Structure formats: C-alpha cells, structure tokens
Amino acid sequence: MHLYGHWRSLATYRVRVALKLKAIDAKIVAIDLLSKEHLGERYHAINPQGLLPALEIDDGTVLFQSMAIIEYLDEAFPDPPLLPIDLAGRAKVRGLAQIIAADAHPLMVPRVRDYLTENIGLDSYGVKKWIDRFALPAFEAIEIFLRTQEHSGKYCYFDTPGLADIFLASHVIGAGFFGCGLDPFPRIQKIYEACVGLEAFSSSHPLSQAGAPAHI
Template sequence: MHLYGYYRSSAAYRVRIALNLKGLDYDMTSVHLRDGNQFDPDYVKLNPQAQVPTLVLDDGTPLVQSPAILEYLEEVHPEPALLPADTMGRYRVRALAAVPGCDIHPIGNLRVLKHIQQTYGQDMAAAGQWAKHWIELGYTGLERMLADSSETGRFCHGDTPTLADIFLMPQMYNAIRFGVDMGQFPNIQRINDANMELDAVQKAYPDNQPDFEPA
C-alpha cells in the first residue's frame, strides 16, 4: 500500500497509527499542504477533495477519508482488532472517536485557520486561540465520557488501543501545539501517555516523519 500524507495532518497520522498497529507495510509520499501541493491536478485525480490522506491499495484503488479508511482496514485486516467484539463496545469506541473526528479536528485544521486569518484579518496567534477553544470544549465532553465509564481502561476503551485512541492521538499533538492546559483533562492525559509508549504511535508521530519540518 502507498500512503499520501503530510507529517502534521491529523487525518494522515490516524491512518499511519492504524497501519502500524496492524503491522501492515506501506510506502509514503508527502503532499506539502502549506505549499498547496494537494491541489496538483494529478493528486486531485486520486483525491477529489484535494486533501490528505489517500491510501492507494496494491491494486491501485485510491481510498480517501480517514474514518472510512480506518473502517476498511478493520474489515480487511481484522487483527489486531481496533474495534471491540461487542456491539455496545463498538458503539462506544465510535462515539469517542467522533469527538475529535467530528467536533474538534474539522474546526481547527490548517485550511480553517488559514481562512480565519484571510477572512477576518486575524494573525496566527488569534487563529491558535480559535483552535484552542474548540479543543478545550471537545475535551471537556470527552473527559466526562472517559471518567464516567467503567469501560475506560489503560486506553480509551479497555487495555488495548482502539479507533478511539487513533483519533485522540493526532488531536493531542494539536492540543500541545496550541497550549491547552492538560491539567483539566487527567483521563485524556493519562491515555495519551499510554499511547505514546506504543511503537506504532512513535513510528507514526509527526516529528518522526521524513517530511517533518521544525517550527
């Protein structure tokens, strides 16, 4: 398989973690989002939304949209499982994953921060405050969901990583970047620390990617 991504893209980072956890081999091509390389017409043929990631299967089929890619990988490569065996567990993992996936990351990603700066005459610091606001709001709910359930374990759900952790970790990278005080969110912090011990996460971590650029 071949993954088109970008070191700092949350959605690409999710797919890297999943591929690593499942022990699947893949090559990578970096699509430089800040330089606008996602708009290259050849790339748009692979990814009609001009976004990353795109996971190209060995038969050449390009897959887009990280939530759909992750469910696909889980169906085709079920071991190790990233969704629980029981229906209520699968519901809970998908609900936890949707907090960063739908309620935090989309509102604070690069294209949105750029649009705020251009449209409302804000600087990057103000755009960072915008991102921080949505992370803290989403984490407030997520922390409650984790604190209130006996199914929360060493990871978001039980003692092995699931899709919920895969969505959380890229959000954590941004939470740190935008200065979120994690003292407010002890369960999220604890689960982040457990995930950071995994080789699959370390190998997927933005700063460890070949296209990483120091700030």
C-alpha cells in the first residue's frame, strides 16, 4: 500500500491519521506541492485530477479523495471502526466531516490562495480575511452541533475517535496556520486536545513529517 502525499496537505494528514488508528502500514511517497510536482505527468498518471492524496492499494487500484479513501479503509479494515453502527449516527458523523470536506476546506487550499494572489491581487492580509470568512463559520456550526447533540462526548461522537474527529482536527490545524484560534470554540478545543493526545493524531501532524519546517 502506497500513500502519495505531502507534509502540508491536510487531506493527506487525514488519511495518515486513519491509517495509524487502524495500525495499517503504508509506504509514504512524497509528492512536492511547493514545486508543483503534483501537476506533472508522473503524478497525473497516478491521479489525473492532480490532487493529494492518492492511495494505491495492494492490487494496484488507486483511490483518491480523502473521504473516499478513509471510508474504504473503514470497510476493508473494520477494527477499530471510524463510523458508528447505527444509520443516523453514521449520517451525523458524515455530516460533521462534510462541513469541513465540502464547505470549508476547498476554499482554503493552495490553488485557491494562489489564484487570489496571482489573479485577483489579494495581499497576505486579504488572503487571511478570505480564510477567516470560510474557516470560522465552519467552526461556529460545528461548535453548536457539538454543544447541542447528545452524542457529543470526549470526541465528536461519544468517546471513540472517528471520521468526524479526523476532519475536525485537520481543519483546526489548517486554520491555525493562518492564525485562527479556538478560544471562541471551547467544545472543539476540548475535542482537539483529546485527539492530539493520541499518537495517531500527534505523529501525523504536518509539522511532524519528513521535509516539514520547524514552524510555519
């Protein structure tokens, strides 16, 4: 099994966490986002979309998009589960994850930030305001869900880390790179602290990966 990714890629981070929670070994293949290696022919032969991550499983099949990869891992390696058993619970967890995956993260990725600076002319302050505009509403909605739902415990869904926690942690890290703090979101902060208390999360942090700088 080969995981194609980059240290800074938050989507790659999610898959690293899932692999470690399930104790699955995967060879990491670094694709350099900063030098645009993901846009070259070599990587496009693996994933024509040119985005990270991609997971090549043992029979040579290549999977893409972090949500789909993690759900594959959860079905192929069901212990420990990353989704609840009950249908409503699974839908709730997927819904929380999709706030990040579908609504917030796509508007914060490097290709969007590059477009804002190179084509729209935004400076670093303008990009920071853009990030705040889409990162903070996601936190606000999730904080309300976590405060008002009976299933909220040590983690997003009771006391076991799962899919929603993986996506929430990725958003905390990504927003943190742009100075978005968690003081207004105490429930999220408590869950994130529980997550990083686990080796699967802490060792998967972007700044803990080979090639990463000491800080951003």
